[in-house]
Amino acid sequence: MKENIINRAINVLDANFQKGGFTIPSKGLYPFQWKWDSGFIAVGLAHYNIDHAKKEIETLLNAQWDNGFIPHIVFHTDDDSYFPGHDFHRSDLHPLSSKKYKSTGMTQPPVTGFVLQDMLRIVDDKEDMLNFIKGQIDKVYDNHVYFYENRDPQNEGLVYIYHNWESGTDNSPVWDDIWDTMNPPEYTFERKDTTHVDASQRPSKREYDHYLYIIDIAKQNNYDDAKIAELSPFLVQDPLFNAMLIKSNKALMELYELFGGNEDKIAYLRKNQERSIAAFNQKLWDKELGAYVHYDMRNDKPIRHVSSSSFSPLFAGIPNKERAEVLVNTMMDRFGGDDKYLCASFDPTDDRFNPRKYWRGPVWINMNWMLYRGLKEYGYREIAARVKNDSIELVERDGFFEYFDCRKDTGEEARKGYGGDNFSWTAALVIDLLK
Template sequence: TNDLENRAIAILKANDRGGYTVPTAGLYPYQWNWDSAFAALGFATFDRDRAWREIETLFDGQWEDGMVPHIIFRKNDPGYFPGPDIWGSRTEPPTSGHSQPPVVASVARWLVETGGREDERRAHEMFPKLMAWHEWWHCYRDPDETGLVGIVHPWESGRDNCPDWDIGMNNIVVPDDLGTYHRRDTDWVDPSERPTQETYDRYLTIVKFGRECGWDHDIVVREGPFFMADPCVQFVLMRADRDLMALAERFDDARARGRIADWVARDEAGAQAMWSDEACGFVATDLRTGSKSPAITNASMLAFYGGAGTEEQRAEMVRHAREILDGCRYVFPSWDPRHEGFEQRRYWRGPVWSVMNWMMAAGFERHGLADLAMRVRRDTLAMVRQSGFFEYFDPLTGEGLGGPNFTWTAAIHLALVS
């Protein structure tokens, strides 16, 4: 192993809080859902037991209805806002009130297929919990069984301030009694690399609504301030449903196979509902108004990872990919630079994220697009070499942005070089 690999391993170890890792010390002091899924990929390169622990501990926070929340608050840390009191989950351990892209089933399958009997045993043990979580998505987040799963907060997408959400966020009225609060994120990171204050007020408006109805999913979905479909959640779930199916086959579970087959059929119908003729691609869709986002994102590009679309649609997506690749020193940007709203340093409004690249490259490869996969992987490694293990990167300069010594950036680096 070389120097960078040793540093990546050291970051995972330093962010380890005993069975789970924090995304980065200071800025994110708890366990985050999809961060842990990717952390497991990194741990697997040097400690498979620890890789499993990382995703097993996530289910300590699983709700009775199957939801796996996006943050698990193991102990109160005043360095983060909004903490457990603001969420008011009434669970033990306390958690946030919504979920995050369900990557875990895909990671579990990957661990099984690259491992041995012990991996198989642990996946089997986790299987019913994964089934319950996927069931939750298909039931509570798609109550009309359209195939399109919705998200109730931009945080549920993991792509917090992407311009995709402006459509739904613009309709949110911030109540007079929201109260004053002290943001903590901008204590750690330059405000120009974080969501604006106006955006933050709206995030908290949604949290207030959820807390006040006791995070009743039916109410939040039907009456809450925000309900949109996210290409990231949709395509990640689509991939994860297929991976769960592979596990169900391995475990010879006929009942689960039948259930998952229904989901997989619906997933494609949902993907089709995200197709926009204007943008000529798969884009975020407001499930209240039907409005569609105007531009392609790194989440749109996960269509290949999910296995969505017709051949013609995929050809259009490849055309977008090549044009965006030509316009950026480092790919893949989180918002199409050809579009208004692109901000190269601001979080999900332009910067590049290693985890998205990792999934995207796997999808390209699966569809025989080896040159695209190679470019995405090469850039992912190059930005780290140039700038270190930052949370995200400027697509035009490769500068590292957001939090330093970031767990998932280190984990993806290890997964790519191993």
């Protein structure tokens, strides 16, 4: 059974691998290369096709801008089955954008650092992988420098995101608080996602108006970070994004230490790491909720909802033991009922929870993969095992979907997998969980 599911996962990844040296997240729905998808995908590939794993990362890093920025989508082809495409995003507006690749002008969670370390963990031929990492690591380091130098206007140790697509958790109910502060124009455009996936599982038209409006403002300012920090109606310190940065900082420091030399880079990372962890625990911890939350910098207030992003700091080793205990209790109280799979993407006790809609409640395998590892690291072996088993059970029963209903009993509906089918990171991370 285990071998069978791994073989099926390999078939998904092989079918999604493109001639250009990258893997699409899902055929039809997502026809390009996405930043954080690529990282998770490379972890799965490293188990059985090291060349593809290396290529995946190399191709992504080739699209890096001259200021260290790595875009969230690299448009390797002219495929027009996705909206908004490169002609809407216009990365050429930024003077330092890649001349080789068209891309978006926004980024995604910085997973690449810890992914390099994971690739090294997985492969047998350590020397070969170390050589590969040596050739790539400075690009990832430059990306971290970009974040600290351009995305932290108040020099706090926490970086901002200016778009919900940068968070990776696109239509999380957390953003509803921000949409309430905005009134974007009604755009006329042709949605492509809802031709691939049932509209009830995707964001609404009005939500897309907000998404496009924020990009318009960034474009009017040629994607200038300082201008965006000054003008974007969406400016958020996101716990998931910052936890990924912290996790990857740690990986980069450990890898550089392994290579020897690079003292200046290690010192830079260490200084920022300490500041980041302190600021994270001080600013993003909500004592009353017993969880980490997002902070709305534009309106200067915390966004007080619990989501799967609230637990991602476990993966990055951010809370101390006592705080981790509070956090895990919050998770089990709100998300952990026997009637549910772990872990819903949004608080099932909150009015905004929707078990079928994208980031408003369904289980996502990448979040579970990080949660599993974080829980294990803090010694919560049983809960970690439940997260792993739930993930495998959902995939085994329904297939390699993008997200899954978190309710065990969905009444009449037989299927619990939603969104894109044959979804690459679901396949990749199932391989890693099972190996």
